[in-house]
Amino acid sequence: MIGLIVSVLLFNLIAFKTNQHLTKNQIVHIWTFTIVFQLLDDRYIDVKYGGYWYFTKAVDWESLPAITPLIPPVNMMFLNWYPFQALKIKKVLYFVYWTVGLILYERFTLLPQPFGYFHYGWWTIWYSVVVDPILLFLLLMYYKWICRIENSS
Numbered sequence: 001m002i003g004l005i006v007s008v009l010l011f012n013l014i015a016f017k018t019n020q021h022l023t024k025n026q027i028v029h030i031w032t033f034t035i036v037f038q039l040l041d042d043r044y045i046d047v048k049y050g051g052y053w054y055f056t057k058a059v060d061w062e063s064l065p066a067i068t069p070l071i072p073p074v075n076m077m078f079l080n081w082y083p084f085q086a087l088k089i090k091k092v093l094y095f096v097y098w099t100v101g102l103i104l105y106e107r108f109t110l111l112p113q114p115f116g117y118f119h120y121g122w123w124t125i126w127y128s129v130v131v132d133p134i135l136l137f138l139l140l141m142y143y144k145w146i147c148r149i150e151n152s153s
Contacts, residue, residue: 003115015073031072049120099132
């Protein structure tokens with residue numbers, strides 16, 4: 001639980017202190033999109049199929065901080081620092097760096113308690129290596145869509 005609490009506080013502090021590009025509306029969209037997407041994803045991979053879980057295999061209140069205030073600030077940082085005007089190679093490298101960072105953080109969350117809070121069932125780190133860039137790409141596409149909507153208003 002210590003690792004989760006420190007992570008939530010640190011990620012939120014960094015995300016909000018370094019934000020220079022995201023509007024309040026975009027932040028609300030990012031948070032909502034992230035929480036809903038994670039809840040849907042976890043509903044199946046965690047609860048139905050037992051691929052991974054937080055703390056215990058059951059649906060519990062203890063895992064709520066891992067679902068709500070942990071990932072949205074990470075997504076804020078990813079989008080805030082994304083090199084929109086850079087060459088394609090720089091954008092690809094940005095995805096690679098973020099994927100490596102997410103994988104390293106996932107390894108940290110697998111430590112025993114009180115630092116770790118994440119557990120594997122049939123899920124492995126290699127699934128995350130494949131899935132994380134896809135999730136980051138979906139986030140980026142969602143953000144661009146929100147920006148187009150804002151610009152058309």
